[in-house]
Amino acid sequence: MSGTYLGMPAFPKAAAVSTQQPTLRGNLTHATHTIREKRARAVGELADWSRLRAAGAAIKKRTLRHLDRYLEQVEERVTAAGGTVHWARDAAEAQRLVIDLVRATGESEVVKVKSMATQEIELNNALEEAGISAYETDLAELIVQLGDDLPSHILVPAIHRNRAEVRDIFRRQMGRWGRPAPEGLTEDPAELAEAARLHLREKFLKARVGISGANFVVADTGTLCVVESEGNGRMCLTLPETLISVVGIEKVVPSWQDLEVFLQLLPRSSTAERMNPYTSTWTGTTDEDGPREFHLVLLDNGRTDTLADTVGRQALRCIRCSACLNVCPVYERAGGHAYGSPYPGPIGAILTPQLRGTGTELDASLPYASSLCGACYEVCPVAIDIPEVLVHLRERVVEGGPATVRGQRTTLRPASGHAAERAAMRAATWALDHPGALRAGQRLAARSRRLVPRRLPGPGAGWTRSRDIPDIPPESFRDWWRRERGAGTADGPTGGEHGSDGSERGKGGAV
Amino acid sequence: MSAREEVLGRIRRALADVPPDERPADVPVTRDYLPEHTDPDPEAAAALLAENLADYRAVVHRVTAGQLPGCIARLLAGRGSRRIVVPRGLPEHWLSGVAPGVERLADAPELTHRDLDAVDSVVTGAAVAIAETGTVVLDASADQGSRRITLVPDHHICVVRVPEQVVTSVPRALERLDARRPLTWISGPSATSDIELERVEGVHGPRLLEVVLVTGTEPPGESGEVGAAGRAEEVGAAGGAGEAGERQEGAHDR
Numbered sequence: 001m002s003g004t005y006l007g008m009p010a011f012p013k014a015a016a017v018s019t020q021q022p023t024l025r026g027n028l029t030h031a032t033h034t035i036r037e038k039r040a041r042a043v044g045e046l047a048d049w050s051r052l053r054a055a056g057a058a059i060k061k062r063t064l065r066h067l068d069r070y071l072e073q074v075e076e077r078v079t080a081a082g083g084t085v086h087w088a089r090d091a092a093e094a095q096r097l098v099i100d101l102v103r104a105t106g107e108s109e110v111v112k113v114k115s116m117a118t119q120e121i122e123l124n125n126a127l128e129e130a131g132i133s134a135y136e137t138d139l140a141e142l143i144v145q146l147g148d149d150l151p152s153h154i155l156v157p158a159i160h161r162n163r164a165e166v167r168d169i170f171r172r173q174m175g176r177w178g179r180p181a182p183e184g185l186t187e188d189p190a191e192l193a194e195a196a197r198l199h200l201r202e203k204f205l206k207a208r209v210g211i212s213g214a215n216f217v218v219a220d221t222g223t224l225c226v227v228e229s230e231g232n233g234r235m236c237l238t239l240p241e242t243l244i245s246v247v248g249i250e251k252v253v254p255s256w257q258d259l260e261v262f263l264q265l266l267p268r269s270s271t272a273e274r275m276n277p278y279t280s281t282w283t284g285t286t287d288e289d290g291p292r293e294f295h296l297v298l299l300d301n302g303r304t305d306t307l308a309d310t311v312g313r314q315a316l317r318c319i320r321c322s323a324c325l326n327v328c329p330v331y332e333r334a335g336g337h338a339y340g341s342p343y344p345g346p347i348g349a350i351l352t353p354q355l356r357g358t359g360t361e362l363d364a365s366l367p368y369a370s371s372l373c374g375a376c377y378e379v380c381p382v383a384i385d386i387p388e389v390l391v392h393l394r395e396r397v398v399e400g401g402p403a404t405v406r407g408q409r410t411t412l413r414p415a416s417g418h419a420a421e422r423a424a425m426r427a428a429t430w431a432l433d434h435p436g437a438l439r440a441g442q443r444l445a446a447r448s449r450r451l452v453p454r455r456l457p458g459p460g461a462g463w464t465r466s467r468d469i470p471d472i473p474p475e476s477f478r479d480w481w482r483r484e485r486g487a488g489t490a491d492g493p494t495g496g497e498h499g500s501d502g503s504e505r506g507k508g509g510a511v
Numbered sequence: 512m513s514a515r516e517e518v519l520g521r522i523r524r525a526l527a528d529v530p531p532d533e534r535p536a537d538v539p540v541t542r543d544y545l546p547e548h549t550d551p552d553p554e555a556a557a558a559l560l561a562e563n564l565a566d567y568r569a570v571v572h573r574v575t576a577g578q579l580p581g582c583i584a585r586l587l588a589g590r591g592s593r594r595i596v597v598p599r600g601l602p603e604h605w606l607s608g609v610a611p612g613v614e615r616l617a618d619a620p621e622l623t624h625r626d627l628d629a630v631d632s633v634v635t636g637a638a639v640a641i642a643e644t645g646t647v648v649l650d651a652s653a654d655q656g657s658r659r660i661t662l663v664p665d666h667h668i669c670v671v672r673v674p675e676q677v678v679t680s681v682p683r684a685l686e687r688l689d690a691r692r693p694l695t696w697i698s699g700p701s702a703t704s705d706i707e708l709e710r711v712e713g714v715h716g717p718r719l720l721e722v723v724l725v726t727g728t729e730p731p732g733e734s735g736e737v738g739a740a741g742r743a744e745e746v747g748a749a750g751g752a753g754e755a756g757e758r759q760e761g762a763h764d765r
């Protein structure tokens with residue numbers, strides 16, 4: 001009952017498919033423009049925003065440069081407060097840890113708070129295969145889960161669904177998993193929220209195991225912090241007897257005082273609120289209040305590889321506010337699913353190729369899923385220079401060079417002339433051009449993923465079928481090339497044959 | 512090698528560019544942001560708190576200590592609450608006006624989640640309130656109880672003492688709070704914007720949050736409005752002044 005990203009096509013193809021969906025694009029444009037303006041107002045209320053932003057970036061920089069020490073401190077404090085700390089090198093190890101912990105409770109159902117880390121490791125699928133039902137409790141995650149869909153936005157995973165679609169999903173699916181949708185459910189958002197309340201209340205009251213992520217882990221106190229709106233987080237964090245939190249190792253902040261920066265930056269950047277409705281903090285376990293057992297799973301899964309790249313490591317500062325998605329013209333047109341991971345938009349374009357490497361066409365194409373307009377950097381509350389990292393990763397894709405992959409130093413082969421490069425070039429042209437006349441009739445990759453092979457059958461297979469490739473006017477690609485290479489470069493690609501056979505590939509070299 | 516050793520080892524190798532003698536404090540963090548964004552005058556802070564709470568759809572009442580029991584009684588009656596849950600350390604006189612027919616459950620581990628689900632309202636104190644953000648913070652002290660009692664019931668009455676418990680800003684709040692206690696920061700009733708980014712109040716937490724800002728201290732027994740319970744019609748009269756000078760702010764009428 002939940003999706004997988006396995007076998008998704010490279011960015012340009014998936015993006016092209018998304019743009020043909022007027023409903024999806026309409027939903028996305030409406031939503032991102034609304035939140036954009038609200039965010040600007042919420043940020044404008046604070047005269048010291050730029051100083052908070054600089055402090056947020058500096059605190060994260062300090063954390064990352066001394067991450068080993070802070071993680072040891074987290075482990076010590078959480079353990080002292082009654083929690084148990086586990087370490088996971090990768091997704092598979094984290095899945096196994098969580099499955100074993102759930103099995104040890106004897107339960108076969110868990111309630112979940114929305115968490116990027118558990119989406120990243122595709123925990124729900126793993127639990128399902130282990131015979132454990134995981135119920136997503138965030139409204140948007142519930143919509144995604146019931147709709148057998150994939151999330152398309154960090155904060156509002158069902159941003160691609162409008163109210164009528166949500167009502168249909170609830171009517172059709174709620175009864176399969178628990179309390180059915182009320183008779184005569186309309187598409188009024190308040191009624192839909194009420195339906196979710198009723199459906200999930202049953203689950204919360206029964207739940208004995210909760211699974212969460214965390215927005216922050218405070219090293220000097222061993223405190224975890226979850227920021228949310230609906231109260232489903234509070235339910236999952238306090239009602240079950242066992243709480244398992246899966247947290248990326250980069251979520252650490254050194255001190256309790258540091259929360260004063262992030263609890264100002266995050267709500268205004270994400271939901272454009274002075275403060276989100278609920279924030280929970282907890283340190284280990286508390287007698288007679290909340291779970292009796294608390295497990296913290298510290299997740300690497302490519303983060304240390306990212307850390308090893310002195311330019312790319314700034315991506316680990318990300319506090320997942322989603323402001324960069326909401327301002328991104330490419331995201332707005334492509335939709336979240338095109339990025340092929342739970343991290344869409346500009347942050348996905350720099351994070352996914354670092355966490356997973358650039359070995360697949362999809363991941364190699366992501367650094368090109370941008371017009372380098374810089375709007376993402378402007379709004380980022382921790383000042384991640386996303387364009388800088390994009391350009392850096394393009395170099396890595398095209399020229400190859402040293403990188404760390406699963407903890408091992410290796411030298412990547414240049415992608416020049418390979419399928420990955422062609423996919424990358426196609427992403428770049430896509431990102432820079434209005435998609436123009438695209439073929440109708442393609443279904444959104446996420447919804448038709450059962451039709452997509454579980455594994456990429458071979459190089460190029462993801463995008464070489466000409467009928468899936470948008471017709472791109474050549475001028476814009478040359479514009480892009482000039483911008484990338486500087487005016488007057490002679491050896492840019494020849495324009496002309498974009499669209500059918502990948503002949504717009506560059507000649508390799510610096511991008 | 513254990514996962515722990517391996518992850519820590521990878522981190523150390525990844526940080527080969529960091530000089531071995533660098534300490535965390537050597538990475539500069541400039542805290543030149545403002546400690547507060549607003550007038551620290553207590554009355555101004557209380558007014559801003561009320562305004563911001565109301566902006567996020569909490570219903571705010573301002574009373575004197577003497578009016579508090581009557582106010583609580585009326586809010587419960589206005590909601591038609593027949594069963595309430597009470598933290599073990601809630602000042603007894605706060606509930607002295609509550610009608611005798613209202614059943615009181617004490618916050619205790621024996622209460623099941625289902626018991627709580629059958630409760631209409633919860634009355635608590637608070638640890639601190641933040642004016643700039645319209646936030647009340649609970650720290651599970653004796654007058655606030657365990658976290659679940661302010662979560663499962665649909666109606667939360669939260670009493671904040673003015674000016675002692677009101678701070679201007681997030682930094683000011685954090686200095687006062689103890690990280691070892693489980694904290695719940697509440698800014699308005701639960702809400703979602705997950706459907707077309709349209710804000711809807713009331714998903715899983717209490718759908719009605721009433722914050723009572725109480726000024727002054729009065730010993731138990733001198734409270735004003737005992738016996739006022741049952742005047743349900745006054746509750747929810749948005750923005751109207753109560754009979755005893757009590758003010759309600761926030762026009763969110765449920």
Ligand code: SF4
Pocket residue numbers: 269317318319320321322323324325347376379380381382383384
């Ligand atoms: S990269 Fe910056 S703007 Fe984007 S989600 Fe992360 S913190 Fe927010």
